[in-house]
Amino acid sequence: xxxxxxHDAGARSWLDAANRDDTPFPLQNLPFSVxxxxxxxxxxxxxxxxxxxxxxxxxxxxxxVLSGLAAEAARACGAPTLNVFFGMGPPAWRALRHAxxxxxxxxxxxxxxxxxxxxxxxxxxxxxxxxxxxxDYTDFYTSIDHARNIVRLLRPDGALSPNFQxxxxxxxxxxxxxxxxxxxxxxxIGQRLPAGQSEPELAACARLDYELELGIFIGVGNEQxxxxxxxxxxxxVFGLCLLNDWSxxxxxxxxxxxxxxFHAKNFAxxxxxxxxxxxxxxxxxxxxxxxxxxxxxxxxxxxxxxxxRGAIDIQLEVALETATHRRSGAAPTRLSRTSFxxxxxxxxxxxxxxxxxxxxxxxxxxxxxxxxxxxxxAEAGALIELTRAxxxxxxxxxxxxxxxxxxxxxxxxxxxxxxAGYARIGFGENRGEIVPADCL
Amino acid sequence: xxxxxxHDAGARSWLDAANRDDTPFPLQNLPFSVxxxxxxxxxxxxxxxxxxxxxxxxxxxxxxVLSGLAAEAARACGAPTLNVFFGMGPPAWRALRHAxxxxxxxxxxxxxxxxxxxxxxxxxxxxxxxxxxxxDYTDFYTSIDHARNIVRLLRPDGALSPNFQxxxxxxxxxxxxxxxxxxxxxxxIGQRLPAGQSEPELAACARLDYELELGIFIGVGNEQxxxxxxxxxxxxVFGLCLLNDWSxxxxxxxxxxxxxxFHAKNFAxxxxxxxxxxxxxxxxxxxxxxxxxxxxxxxxxxxxxxxxRGAIDIQLEVALETATHRRSGAAPTRLSRTSFxxxxxxxxxxxxxxxxxxxxxxxxxxxxxxxxxxxxxAEAGALIELTRAxxxxxxxxxxxxxxxxxxxxxxxxxxxxxxAGYARIGFGENRGEIVPADCL
Numbered sequence: 001x002x003x004x005x006x007h008d009a010g011a012r013s014w015l016d017a018a019n020r021d022d023t024p025f026p027l028q029n030l031p032f033s034v035x036x037x038x039x040x041x042x043x044x045x046x047x048x049x050x051x052x053x054x055x056x057x058x059x060x061x062x063x064x065v066l067s068g069l070a071a072e073a074a075r076a077c078g079a080p081t082l083n084v085f086f087g088m089g090p091p092a093w094r095a096l097r098h099a100x101x102x103x104x105x106x107x108x109x110x111x112x113x114x115x116x117x118x119x120x121x122x123x124x125x126x127x128x129x130x131x132x133x134x135x136d137y138t139d140f141y142t143s144i145d146h147a148r149n150i151v152r153l154l155r156p157d158g159a160l161s162p163n164f165q166x167x168x169x170x171x172x173x174x175x176x177x178x179x180x181x182x183x184x185x186x187x188x189i190g191q192r193l194p195a196g197q198s199e200p201e202l203a204a205c206a207r208l209d210y211e212l213e214l215g216i217f218i219g220v221g222n223e224q225x226x227x228x229x230x231x232x233x234x235x236x237v238f239g240l241c242l243l244n245d246w247s248x249x250x251x252x253x254x255x256x257x258x259x260x261x262f263h264a265k266n267f268a269x270x271x272x273x274x275x276x277x278x279x280x281x282x283x284x285x286x287x288x289x290x291x292x293x294x295x296x297x298x299x300x301x302x303x304x305x306x307x308x309r310g311a312i313d314i315q316l317e318v319a320l321e322t323a324t325h326r327r328s329g330a331a332p333t334r335l336s337r338t339s340f341x342x343x344x345x346x347x348x349x350x351x352x353x354x355x356x357x358x359x360x361x362x363x364x365x366x367x368x369x370x371x372x373x374x375x376x377x378a379e380a381g382a383l384i385e386l387t388r389a390x391x392x393x394x395x396x397x398x399x400x401x402x403x404x405x406x407x408x409x410x411x412x413x414x415x416x417x418x419x420a421g422y423a424r425i426g427f428g429e430n431r432g433e434i435v436p437a438d439c440l
Numbered sequence: 441x442x443x444x445x446x447h448d449a450g451a452r453s454w455l456d457a458a459n460r461d462d463t464p465f466p467l468q469n470l471p472f473s474v475x476x477x478x479x480x481x482x483x484x485x486x487x488x489x490x491x492x493x494x495x496x497x498x499x500x501x502x503x504x505v506l507s508g509l510a511a512e513a514a515r516a517c518g519a520p521t522l523n524v525f526f527g528m529g530p531p532a533w534r535a536l537r538h539a540x541x542x543x544x545x546x547x548x549x550x551x552x553x554x555x556x557x558x559x560x561x562x563x564x565x566x567x568x569x570x571x572x573x574x575x576d577y578t579d580f581y582t583s584i585d586h587a588r589n590i591v592r593l594l595r596p597d598g599a600l601s602p603n604f605q606x607x608x609x610x611x612x613x614x615x616x617x618x619x620x621x622x623x624x625x626x627x628x629i630g631q632r633l634p635a636g637q638s639e640p641e642l643a644a645c646a647r648l649d650y651e652l653e654l655g656i657f658i659g660v661g662n663e664q665x666x667x668x669x670x671x672x673x674x675x676x677v678f679g680l681c682l683l684n685d686w687s688x689x690x691x692x693x694x695x696x697x698x699x700x701x702f703h704a705k706n707f708a709x710x711x712x713x714x715x716x717x718x719x720x721x722x723x724x725x726x727x728x729x730x731x732x733x734x735x736x737x738x739x740x741x742x743x744x745x746x747x748x749r750g751a752i753d754i755q756l757e758v759a760l761e762t763a764t765h766r767r768s769g770a771a772p773t774r775l776s777r778t779s780f781x782x783x784x785x786x787x788x789x790x791x792x793x794x795x796x797x798x799x800x801x802x803x804x805x806x807x808x809x810x811x812x813x814x815x816x817x818a819e820a821g822a823l824i825e826l827t828r829a830x831x832x833x834x835x836x837x838x839x840x841x842x843x844x845x846x847x848x849x850x851x852x853x854x855x856x857x858x859x860a861g862y863a864r865i866g867f868g869e870n871r872g873e874i875v876p877a878d879c880l
Contacts, residue, residue, distance in 0.1 A: 135616055161697045163695055166631060166640050172614055174799060176664070177800055189798070190797045191606060225626040227878070248797070256698070259581060259610070259611040266612065266799040267799055268664070356629055356631075357629055359616070438665065
């Protein structure tokens with residue numbers, strides 16, 4: 001897939017806010033969400049971000065300014081979730097992207113006056129919903145830098161599990177507790193084993209952490225008993241959002257053997273409202289390869305396209321905002337910054353591996369990329385790595401330190417793509433704030 | 441909760457088939473499913489089994505023979521899934537149970553002539569659907585006999601994981617691949633590590649197994665961030681079905697460290713169509729206690745009712761039917777028989793532990809009990825235990841042997857409750873047949 005006219009950096013919109021250097025949502029982005037005017041008793045429906053507005057896709061379809069497959073796709077987006085639209089597949093996704101680009105382009109056939117005013121809703125007055133009914137959520141473990149950081153801290157021999165370099169390791173997650181940016185997250189209670197003890201206790205989590213991830217929305221699924229070949233795996237992916245895989249480290253270490261994390265993860269997962277499409281990310285694809293000395297993937301996980309453009313250079317940043325930041329009006333403290341291009345396994349490989357045994361994916365399923373950490377310590381995607389399991393707390397500009405998250409702390413994740421000759425594409429932000437645990 | 445009139449063994453129905461000694465579905469059972477006439481283009485809707493018939497609850501509601509909460513509950517059952525009915529809670533479930541008991545009782549105010557004929561549909565002509573939209577599926581690990589069998593086979597020290605005796609261990613499962621009794625299951629393909637090798641291969645599973653479990657349907661959920669106390673946990677449970685947690689042992693041993701089973705389980709899970717309600721099981725509750733020398737549960741997992749009637753004496757049997765059985769017309773070979781009363785953790789404890797960290801359950805969520813094995817070798821709930829990881833294949837009456845499942849093998853699970861002075865309550869059967877793997 002090569003960049004096309006919708007990636008033309010010179011294209012500008014008749015909507016001025018979409019042309020500002022600091023918008024995450026220029027004409028070349030066009031990410032999807034579901035939204036409604038806050039407090040207006042409206043149903044949720046699909047929207048696309050442009051500058052500081054949301055394009056109301058159902059209203060647009062009704063206005064009669066779209067035709068053919070693009071009109072059909074926009075009508076499907078009028079529903080409270082995007083599952084049906086996702087299931088229409090890449091031709092429909094692309095037809096709608098191209099039609100919106102043309103409709104909102106400065107020199108296109110249309111102008112603001114041709115559109116009913118209610119087709120654009122200011123982002124300032126809306127609230128967002130979960131973009132899909134998420135049938136299943138799978139969380140991967142695909143950053144080798146993250147895996148190495150963790151095993152150095154937790155395993156006496158510091159050795160990666162032998163399967164890591166052979167498969168994108170994954171486990172099933174909880175869908176009921178997936179929430180949207182802006183949510184508050186109650187500190188979980190759970191069993192933990194106090195140091196030096198042989199009997200566990202029930203207590204509020206004392207080692208609460210975040211994990212920086214990308215959320216991957218499945219567009220088109222597969223039938224149970226069939227597999228998705230790696231060469232076409234990305235045609236099944238609609239797009240990406242930011243994902244915070246909140247983690248309770250003390251609960252995790254006690255509960256996870258032999259069946260994996262459960263309470264350590266299932267109290268909450270937070271995603272950003274906007275899904276940036278795989279089509280919008282085309283200019284930011286980069287080559288993927290195995291570092292020298294690492295095993296090559298088995299044939300079912302290898303394709304020429306994977307090597308040519310399997311990685312995506314998405315810049316990711318995590319910031320911490322404490323109650324002190326908020327009181328003083330200080331900007332949140334940046335904790336880390338990295339890129340998704342370092343990931344050991346690609347999105348296509350995750351999709352293919354997920355289905356190799358015949359497991360069926362459905363439209364709207366969510367995959368977590370696994371924690372995204374880069375090769376240096378400053379690029380680590382979780383506090384457990386940054387603070388070396390709490391032994392080296394991070395210092396904040398407020399004068400505070402943090403080994404793990406405290407009540408009132410908010411984690412703010414942002415993501416964007418930039419490359420010379422192309423418009424900057426933003427993911428918006430993903431924010432969640434910790435509130436105190438319930439009484440025991 | 442004490443037995444009430446709906447448990448009266450002397451009560452008989454005007455529907456003769458419900459009074460036969462060999463029916464799993466007497467008047468005292470009244471289990472729920474969703475069904476439709478096969479091939480008739482009808483929508484799925486809720487039904488209750490009685491003898492050899494299905495009571496069409498939506499049709500019954502329309503017929504005007506129910507009133508009040510029972511009528512409201514029956515109307516909710518007219519939908520293609522039972523989620524809304526589940527969410528109505530125990531008063532509605534009990535109102536409908538009592539009304540159906542009264543309506544179909546021989547000496548009740550009604551007789552067959554008072555009911556429109558289409559309110560009863562012969563089971564012989566129907567097909568079943570998944571009874572609920574299952575938002576999340578969680579699989580537990582709560583039989584200490586199963587756990588001991590497994591660790592003796594797989595761990596050099598044969599030691600239980602330290603958390604087993606302190607919490608009902610669980611992991612998240614896959615909802616998309618949950619299917620109904622009668623389904624065929626394609627042998628999965630996956631990565632495995634050949635003995636003595638350091639590099640994995642992609643191959644069809646060579647150690648395919650079943651696991652005997654009960655499926656637990658959540659009736660009423662909880663809000664995210666809140667907990668369900670153990671004293672009232674079972675008021676959140678609608679009922680139980682039979683569940684086969686198909687397992688690919690060679691895939692499982694290679695993939696499961698550190699995040700638990702994934703492909704080993706997510707290719708298929710099979711449940712029986714009928715949900716036997718917790719109300720129907722009241723006469724079969726038995727006391728629950730910890731064997732001497734075992735730790736007592738932490739306070740959040742303990743209640744007087746747990747000790748008094750936390751266990752349920754449900755008889756369970758697994759049979760294997762090979763292609764040779766079918767060709768020769770021989771009855772399937774019984775592999776094992778046990779009771780759910782041996783389980784180390786109760787259903788109420790599972791529900792409470794699931795929510796202790798604030799994870800929200802929703803109406804229609806499914807919990808797997810974990811493999812149910814009793815204290816003797818003949819009571820083991822999986823082939824890996826019965827055959828000691830394949831080293832001691834079981835002999836079948838057909839002259840065949842099995843270390844693990846072969847293509848064409850069908851696993852048939854049955855369950856029932858019996859106790860002197862009470863009607864025998866059946867679960868029906870749960871059947872799934874293995875078909876060959878896809879080409880590599």
